Amino acid sequence: MSHQVVTASRLRDGRAVYLTAGKTWSEKIAGSLVAATEDDSNAMLADAQEAADARIVVDPYLVDVTLDDALPTPVTMREKMRATGPSVTYSATQSEYRQVA
Amino acid sequence: MYSYDQYDTQLVNERVAQFRDQVQRRLDGRLSEEEFRPLRLLNGLYLQLHAYMLRVAVPYGTLSSAQLRMLAQIARRYDRGYGHFTTRQNIQYNWTKLEDAPDILADLASVEMHAIQTSGNTIRNTTSDPYAGVAAEELEDPRVYCEIIRQWSTLHPEFTFLPRKFKIAVTASPNDRAAVKVHDIGIAIRKNAEGETGFEILVGGGLGRTPMVGKTIRDFLPKEHLLSYLEAILRVYNLNGRRDNKYKARIKILVHDLGTDAFREQVDAEWENLRGKGPELPPAEMERIRAFFAPPEYEKPGSNHQDYIEKLRTNAGFAEWVRANVVEHKQNGYAIVNISLKPEGGIPGDATAVQMDSVADLAEKYSMAEIRVTHQQNLVLPNVRQADLFVMWEELRNQGLATNNIGLISDIIACPGLDYCGLATARSIPVAQRISTRFADLKRQHDLGELQLKISGCINACGHHHVGHIGILGVDRNNEEYYQITLGGRADENAAIGKIIGRAFSSDDVVDAVETVVNTYVDQRQDDERFIDTYERIGPKPFKEALYDAA
Numbered sequence: 001m002s003h004q005v006v007t008a009s010r011l012r013d014g015r016a017v018y019l020t021a022g023k024t025w026s027e028k029i030a031g032s033l034v035a036a037t038e039d040d041s042n043a044m045l046a047d048a049q050e051a052a053d054a055r056i057v058v059d060p061y062l063v064d065v066t067l068d069d070a071l072p073t074p075v076t077m078r079e080k081m082r083a084t085g086p087s088v089t090y091s092a093t094q095s096e097y098r099q100v101a
Numbered sequence: 102m103y104s105y106d107q108y109d110t111q112l113v114n115e116r117v118a119q120f121r122d123q124v125q126r127r128l129d130g131r132l133s134e135e136e137f138r139p140l141r142l143l144n145g146l147y148l149q150l151h152a153y154m155l156r157v158a159v160p161y162g163t164l165s166s167a168q169l170r171m172l173a174q175i176a177r178r179y180d181r182g183y184g185h186f187t188t189r190q191n192i193q194y195n196w197t198k199l200e201d202a203p204d205i206l207a208d209l210a211s212v213e214m215h216a217i218q219t220s221g222n223t224i225r226n227t228t229s230d231p232y233a234g235v236a237a238e239e240l241e242d243p244r245v246y247c248e249i250i251r252q253w254s255t256l257h258p259e260f261t262f263l264p265r266k267f268k269i270a271v272t273a274s275p276n277d278r279a280a281v282k283v284h285d286i287g288i289a290i291r292k293n294a295e296g297e298t299g300f301e302i303l304v305g306g307g308l309g310r311t312p313m314v315g316k317t318i319r320d321f322l323p324k325e326h327l328l329s330y331l332e333a334i335l336r337v338y339n340l341n342g343r344r345d346n347k348y349k350a351r352i353k354i355l356v357h358d359l360g361t362d363a364f365r366e367q368v369d370a371e372w373e374n375l376r377g378k379g380p381e382l383p384p385a386e387m388e389r390i391r392a393f394f395a396p397p398e399y400e401k402p403g404s405n406h407q408d409y410i411e412k413l414r415t416n417a418g419f420a421e422w423v424r425a426n427v428v429e430h431k432q433n434g435y436a437i438v439n440i441s442l443k444p445e446g447g448i449p450g451d452a453t454a455v456q457m458d459s460v461a462d463l464a465e466k467y468s469m470a471e472i473r474v475t476h477q478q479n480l481v482l483p484n485v486r487q488a489d490l491f492v493m494w495e496e497l498r499n500q501g502l503a504t505n506n507i508g509l510i511s512d513i514i515a516c517p518g519l520d521y522c523g524l525a526t527a528r529s530i531p532v533a534q535r536i537s538t539r540f541a542d543l544k545r546q547h548d549l550g551e552l553q554l555k556i557s558g559c560i561n562a563c564g565h566h567h568v569g570h571i572g573i574l575g576v577d578r579n580n581e582e583y584y585q586i587t588l589g590g591r592a593d594e595n596a597a598i599g600k601i602i603g604r605a606f607s608s609d610d611v612v613d614a615v616e617t618v619v620n621t622y623v624d625q626r627q628d629d630e631r632f633i634d635t636y637e638r639i640g641p642k643p644f645k646e647a648l649y650d651a652a
Contacts, residue, residue, distance in 0.1 A: 014148050076577075078577075087528060087531060
C-alpha cells in the first residue's frame with residue numbers, strides 16, 4: 001500500500017491539520033505521522049476519531065502520500081492544494097494584511 | 102434602498118442569538134458535527150479546503166456605503182483583509198473561524214445584513230440587474246419585486262428543505278444583465294398590449310452538470326399574483342423534485358422530465374388553489390415597498406458639465422475608461438460607473454478591505470452612498486454626476502480600481518476553484534490570472550471587443566463556463582489539471598449553452614489554446630462582429646481546425 005497521513009479540519013477555526021506522532025495536530029503536513037501499513041493507518045484513524053469525539057477536529061480521513069526525502073507529499077491535486085495552497089497570492093492584499101495584522 | 106422594519110430587525114437579531122447558541126453547543130459538545138452541519142449551512146458557513154468560508158447575502162446586489170464599510174471591517178477583523186464577490190452578487194470570506202461566526206453575524210445585523218439562506222437547499226439570494234433603477238432602457242425598478250421575494254422567501258416554513266438549492270433572478274430590461282434564463286426561476290418584467298407591466302416567468306434554467314436554458318411557462322403574470330404563482334411553482338417542485346439523487350434534484354430536471362407543458366399544467370392546477378387566497382400582494386404593500394426604491398432627487402446638469410466634455414476630448418486615458426466602464430444613465434447628466442475587480446493578473450472578484458473602504462467613500466461622495474455588486478464579480482456606482490467622473494476616475498486610479506476592461510476578455514468570471522473550494526477538481530484562479538496577463542495589452546483587448554470568458558474549476562459550474570463566449574472547465578486527469586474549452590455560450594437575453602470544442606488542454610497549453618481561438622476570430626470576423634457573432638455565423642469548425650489540425 002502507499003503511505004498515508006491523516007488530515008482533518010480543526011473545529012474552532014476550520015484550518016486543515018495533520019495528525020502528528022505525538023497525537024497532536026499540525027498545520028504543516030511536514031510534521032505529520034506517516035503510516036506504511038494498513039494497521040498503522042487504522043490505528044491513526046482511530047486516534048483521529050478520538051480527537052474528533054473530543055471536539056478538536058472535524059471529519060478526519062486518510063490521505064495517500066509519496067515520500068520525498070521522508071517529506072510526505074499528497075498524491076491528488078486536491079490534497080496537494082489542501083496541504084500547500086492556496087497557490088495564489090490573494091491579491092495585493094497579502095502584504096497589506098500583514099501590515100494590519 | 103430598503104431599510105429594515107421591526108420584523109426584519111427582530112428576525113435577524115433572533116437568528117444571530119440562535120446561531121450563537123448553536124455554535125456554543127457545538128463547541129461544548131452538546132451538538133455533534135452531524136447535528137451541527139445543517140445548522141451552520143443555514144447560516145452560510147461552509148467548511149472548505151483550508152478554513153470555514155462565510156457567504157454573506159447582498160440582497161439583489163445593492164449595498165449602502167455603511168454596509169460596504171462593514172464588509173471591509175469584517176475582512177480586516179475576522180479574515181485576512183479581503184473578500185471575494187461572487188456570481189450571485191454575494192461576498193465570501195475565505196478564512197473565518199467558527200468561534201467568530203456569531204460575532205460576524207452580529208456585526209452584519211447591525212447594518213441590516215445577514216447570511217441566512219446563502220447555503221442549504223433553500224431559496225437563495227434573489228439576484229437582479231446591477232443597473233436596476235438607473236438603466237436607461239428598463240421598464241421599472243426590479244428591486245421592488247426582489248425585496249418582496251426576499252421577504253416572502255426568508256425562513257418560509259414550507260421551503261426550508263427543498264430537494265435542492267433554488268435561485269431566482271429578476272430583470273426589467275430588454276438587455277438581460279441578470280442571466281435570468283439560467284436560473285431556477287427567471288422573472289422578466291414585460292409590458293403587455295394594454296401597456297401594463299407584469300412578469301414573464303421562466304423556469305428550469307441552470308448550469309451545473311446538466312446545463313439548461315429556462316423555459317417560459319407564463320408570458321404575462323399580473324403583478325398582484327407574483328407570490329401566489331411563485332408559491333405554486335415552489336410547491337410543485339418541493340413535492341415532485343427528486344430527492345434520491347442530488348445531481349437530478351434541481352427544478353430543471355423536473356421541468357425537463359415532465360415537459361414544459363405538463364409542468365405548467367401542474368403549476369396552474371396548484372395556482373388555482375392559491376390564487377386570491379395565498380400570499381397575494383395587496384397594492385398598498387407593493388406601494389410601501391416601492392417607496393423605498395423611489396428615484397433620488399437628481400440635479401440638472403450644471404455649468405461644469407462642459408468641463409467633462411472637455412476632459413473627454415483632451416485626456417485619452419479618461420476617455421478610454423469612460424468608453425469601457427461608464428454606461429448611459431436614465432437621467433441626463435448622470436452616469437453608471439463600473440468598477441472592475443479584474444486588474445491585470447488579479448483574482449477575479451477579490452477586493453481588499455482598503456479597496457472596499459475607498460469604494461464606500463467614493464460612493465458616499467459621488468454616488469448617493471449606493472453601490473451595486475454585479476454577477477460579473479465587479480462593482481457599480483449607479484448614480485454619478487457626469488461632472489464628477491473625472492475626479493472620481495483619478496481617485497479610482499490611486500486605488501488600482503480604474504482598469505478599463507468591462508466586458509473585455511480580461512473581465513473574467515472565475516470560481517474560487519481548487520485554491521479554496523472543497524468540491525473543485527482543478528484550479529481556476531491561476532488560469533484566469535495567466536489569461537489576464539497574456540491579454541494585458543488593453544489596446545488589443547479593445548480591438549477584440551466584447552468577449553466573455555468564464556472559468557469553472559469543476560462541473561458544478563460556479564464560474565458559469567457553459568455560458569461564456571469562451572468557457573473553460575477544469576478537470577482532473579490522473580491527478581493532473583486539464584481544461585476543456587467550450588465556445589458559443591451566452592448568458593444574455595439570447596442565452597445559449599456553449600459546446601465543447603474538442604479534447605482538453607493541459608494547464609501549460611490552455612492559455613495558448615485560448616489565444617488560438619481568439620486569433621481565429623480575428624482572422625474570420627467581418628466588420629464590427631463581436632466574437633459571439635462570428636462564432637454564430639461560422640460555427641465551431643474553423644476554431645476546431647485551428648486548435649487541433651496543426652498538432
